[in-house]
Amino acid sequence: MLRIPIRERTDWRHTADQYGFKFHTLDGEPYWDESAYYQFTLRQIEDHLEAPTEEIHQMCLEVVDRVVRSEELLERFQIPPLFRDQILHSWSAREPSLYSRLDFAYNGQSPAKLLENNADTPTSLYESAFWSWLWLEQQVDRGALPRGSDQFTSLQEKLINRFLELKSTRFGQTLHLSCCKGTEEDLGTTTYLKDCADAAGITTKLVFIEDIGHGEGDWLTDLDDQVITWMFKLYPWEFMQREEYSELISPANVSFLEPVWKTILSNKALLPMLWKLFPGHPNLLPAYFESDLSKATGMKLVRKPIYSREGANISILEDNEVIMQSDGPYGEEGYIYQGFHPLPKFGENYTLIGSWLVDDQAAGISIREDNSQITQDTSRFLPHVILG
Amino acid sequence: MKRSQFIDLDRMRKQPTFELSKLAVLVGGTMALTGCGQDKTQAEIYKTLDACKQDNPEHADVCETAYKNALESAKNTAPRYARNRDCGAEFGQCITGNDERGNSWFMPAMAGFMIAQAMDIGKPNRSCGPGSYVSYNGCRYSQPVYSGYGSLYGGYYGNDGTRYGDIRRGNKPTTVKVSTKSFEPKPTPKIAKTLSRGGFGSKAAAKSSWGGGRSSWGG
Numbered sequence: 001m002l003r004i005p006i007r008e009r010t011d012w013r014h015t016a017d018q019y020g021f022k023f024h025t026l027d028g029e030p031y032w033d034e035s036a037y038y039q040f041t042l043r044q045i046e047d048h049l050e051a052p053t054e055e056i057h058q059m060c061l062e063v064v065d066r067v068v069r070s071e072e073l074l075e076r077f078q079i080p081p082l083f084r085d086q087i088l089h090s091w092s093a094r095e096p097s098l099y100s101r102l103d104f105a106y107n108g109q110s111p112a113k114l115l116e117n118n119a120d121t122p123t124s125l126y127e128s129a130f131w132s133w134l135w136l137e138q139q140v141d142r143g144a145l146p147r148g149s150d151q152f153t154s155l156q157e158k159l160i161n162r163f164l165e166l167k168s169t170r171f172g173q174t175l176h177l178s179c180c181k182g183t184e185e186d187l188g189t190t191t192y193l194k195d196c197a198d199a200a201g202i203t204t205k206l207v208f209i210e211d212i213g214h215g216e217g218d219w220l221t222d223l224d225d226q227v228i229t230w231m232f233k234l235y236p237w238e239f240m241q242r243e244e245y246s247e248l249i250s251p252a253n254v255s256f257l258e259p260v261w262k263t264i265l266s267n268k269a270l271l272p273m274l275w276k277l278f279p280g281h282p283n284l285l286p287a288y289f290e291s292d293l294s295k296a297t298g299m300k301l302v303r304k305p306i307y308s309r310e311g312a313n314i315s316i317l318e319d320n321e322v323i324m325q326s327d328g329p330y331g332e333e334g335y336i337y338q339g340f341h342p343l344p345k346f347g348e349n350y351t352l353i354g355s356w357l358v359d360d361q362a363a364g365i366s367i368r369e370d371n372s373q374i375t376q377d378t379s380r381f382l383p384h385v386i387l388g
Numbered sequence: 389m390k391r392s393q394f395i396d397l398d399r400m401r402k403q404p405t406f407e408l409s410k411l412a413v414l415v416g417g418t419m420a421l422t423g424c425g426q427d428k429t430q431a432e433i434y435k436t437l438d439a440c441k442q443d444n445p446e447h448a449d450v451c452e453t454a455y456k457n458a459l460e461s462a463k464n465t466a467p468r469y470a471r472n473r474d475c476g477a478e479f480g481q482c483i484t485g486n487d488e489r490g491n492s493w494f495m496p497a498m499a500g501f502m503i504a505q506a507m508d509i510g511k512p513n514r515s516c517g518p519g520s521y522v523s524y525n526g527c528r529y530s531q532p533v534y535s536g537y538g539s540l541y542g543g544y545y546g547n548d549g550t551r552y553g554d555i556r557r558g559n560k561p562t563t564v565k566v567s568t569k570s571f572e573p574k575p576t577p578k579i580a581k582t583l584s585r586g587g588f589g590s591k592a593a594a595k596s597s598w599g600g601g602r603s604s605w606g607g
Contacts, residue, residue, distance in 0.1 A: 018401055019400055019402060020401075020402030045390060121606040122607065123604050124606075130395065130400060133395060134397075136391070151390065151391045152391065153390070153392060154391055156392045156395055157392040157395075169549075171467050171547070171548050171549030172466070172467015172468050172469065172495070172547075172549070173467070174468070174470075179605070180589060180592050180605050181589075183605065185604045185606075186604050186605055186606060195399065195400065198399075199396070201474050201477065203468065203470045203471075203474065208589075209588045209589045209592070210585075210586055210588065210593075211585060211586075212585065212587070212588050213582035213583070213585040214582065214583050214584045214587055215580030215581065215582050215583065216580050216582075216583055217580055219580045221582045224489070224579075225489070225579050226491070226578060227578055227579065227580050234605065235588070235605055236591075239588075239591035239592060239605075240588060243587060243589070243590050243591055244586075244587035244588075245588050248587070266607075309606070329594070364390075
């Protein structure tokens with residue numbers, strides 16, 4: 001695993017305009033950064049990332065299977081009572097999922113360590129699935145990278161195939177795709193998934209989360225009063241379950257992507273549960289609920305809110321002292337503790353690997369760099385290649 | 389190769405220069421479930437009203453009611469597509485539909501209708517269940533079927549994509565075993581008067597007042 005500087009494509013901003021990639025620069029700071037790339041060997045990709053990703057996903061499903069049957073665990077996961085039955089039914093029916101992203105600390109050698117699972121609303125999808133892919137194609141075509149260069153990005157192919165599968169169970173239905181207003185990045189991810197669904201021949205429609213209506217007869221409706229029956233939402237389940245329309249979710253009978261059982265996976269309480277079920281697994285870091293903290297005496301720890309997004313409200317603790325923290329609006333549902341594991345540092349950059357799944361298949365990786373040990377939504381996205 | 393072998397760049401461009409390419413459609417067309425505990429009944433699929441009457445010369449009225457019922461039901465329950473070619477790829481022949489609000493869509497033309505004897509045959513006729521109607525010998529159900537195209541060719545399909553059986557030559561009906569559940573009216577209306585909006589999004593709004601510079605609600 002190497003970080004190798006490379007000349008930027010001189011025309012990449014123009015190309016970004018052509019393809020509608022609008023959030024490559026955020027608040028004047030670069031987000032897409034092609035001044036360097038990371039190089040992996042095929043063995044690193046397949047043995048160190050791809051295989052553990054699929055294995056951990058199965059382990060996570062094992063956690064879901066335990067949690068949905070236990071009132072005590074559902075309580076620990078801070079699942080609102082109204083949704084406990086819905087989650088159980090959704091899981092028992094194995095409601096289909098679309099995609100997720102596992103985040104790893106990985107330096108090319110030691111086993112990749114799972115930091116968290118973005119199972120409900122993963123972003124940076126467009127950059128990973130399409131934009132990085134295009135970068136590789138062009139850099140190889142232009143002779144800037146060797147012919148034999150490959151990349152672990154089969155996301156687009158797998159997403160379209162997944163939509164084809166899903167379509168066969170939802171004949172002739174419209175898939176609504178939804179995200180919040182006012183975020184170019186979320187709209188980018190949502191529009192990208194719409195493109196994939198369109199490519200699979202699904203009838204699609206965008207609706208903003210804030211525009212969703214309560215239809216007579218307890219349905220959810222779009223701005224044309226069309227009843228929503230099937231919806232992709234880039235909006236956290238834990239928000240929806242605590243908002244005015246939360247009681248409508250059950251009667252409205254919408255088939256959601258991601259399904260409601262993913263509330264269990266996008267929850268940081270997953271981490272201590274994984275450690276309980278699979279203690280010592282090489283790809284896991286020790287993790288504890290607040291009540292089990294005595295087991296972690298003397299350890300350097302990371303405190304994470306049960307529900308949080310994009311690296312907000314994370315603290316790094318040493319001897320019970322906070323030595324570093326990020327602020328944010330989360331934490332009201334409590335915290336979990338995870339053994340501290342440093343992110344590898346390449347130059348001045350701390351590097352985080354995102355490993356994608358489409359349903360239960362590993363489908364690619366993405367790389368984020370930050371100047372801090374805590375990767376936030378201000379971090380940069382870099383491309384990668386597989387060579388050798 | 390660990391990356392997507394092919395990505396249709398014309399489709400990905402946000403200023404499309406020409407018509408997007410058509411993608412092969414892969415639909416399972418699941419066979420009607422035969423799980424335990426489901427009420428199964430025999431049903432006949434007729435291509436036309438005349439075919440039904442030929443087969444039931446004594447009961448032309450049953451055929452007429454079933455046919456009208458199916459035609460009416462198709463208006464509301466047929467799968468809808470925004471693009472004619474997406475509909476055509478699955479059903480071949482498609483027609484336009486529209487509602488009083490000015491929405492329009494494409495949907496398959498009805499290729500036949502299915503009549504089934506309800507399980508509650510012994511009950512008094514007036515208690516026929518939802519979606520069924522009274523006939524000379526008990527309750528009957530009827531519903532529209534569509535003929536598949538492309539990879540679905542040769543089969544009869546229901547509103548939800550269930551494959552019921554093969555299309556036969558001539559006017560003889562196709563006899564199939566179906567679950568009576570498949571005849572129950574689908575309760576989801578396509579359009580509902582919206583009573584309020586804005587019941588989702590408050591958590592994001594509350595949290596975005598913090599910091600201000602948020603770019604995403606994902607992660």
